[in-house]
Amino acid sequence: MATLLRTEVRAILQPAGTAQYEGAYCPPGVPFAEVRRGPFDGKQDIAVRPDSDGALPRHMTFGGGRIVYEYDGRDRQGRAVYRYAPRLSPSHRVVMDGVAEVYAAHALNQAQGGQ
Template sequence: MPTLMSGEMPCALQAAGPEQYTGAYRPKGVPLHEVRRGPYDGTRAAVLLTNGEPPQQLSFQGGRFVYVLDTVLNGKATYRYAPKLCPLHRELMDAVAEAYAEHRITKGNR
């Protein structure tokens, strides 16, 4: 964890919870844990406070990946991956579905 500056709060990025993944695109054959997984899960960093509060959303790579504020406990913010808000989610899930399908075919040929 970097040294915190004035106006910063520690934060952690985590996988989507039910509120974030319910209703998100999930192709047939793709396990739920793949839908919940975000590219920055497990990252610990600091967020810049606005008006004394952490921002409601964090976006990465030009808005392609979005995390939403879940909780603030003991002065630490937790953000969860928000697949429904990510423009790349459908494309990523289709690629994951393709990988699972290829694995099933390969596994069946042994």
């Protein structure tokens, strides 16, 4: 783990909570639980720097802004918790369409007697 600068706060990335995934795109045939999953969930070797007023940034973006995590308070260890925000992530629809293809291929394989 990297050393924190004096003003930085450790952060952890988590799957979306209800506030983040409610109303997010979910293609037919895909369990809604898949919507919660973000590509960086569990990442904890990051830090954020508070604004001049001490508030933490509301959003954290990755991939040129295509993946968005939203601030959701602090955990018991004092880390800033950022949750995947599918409604705010421009890449979410494309990723979910890819997940739908995998589910469809699996269902077809099962229907044909595959494992």
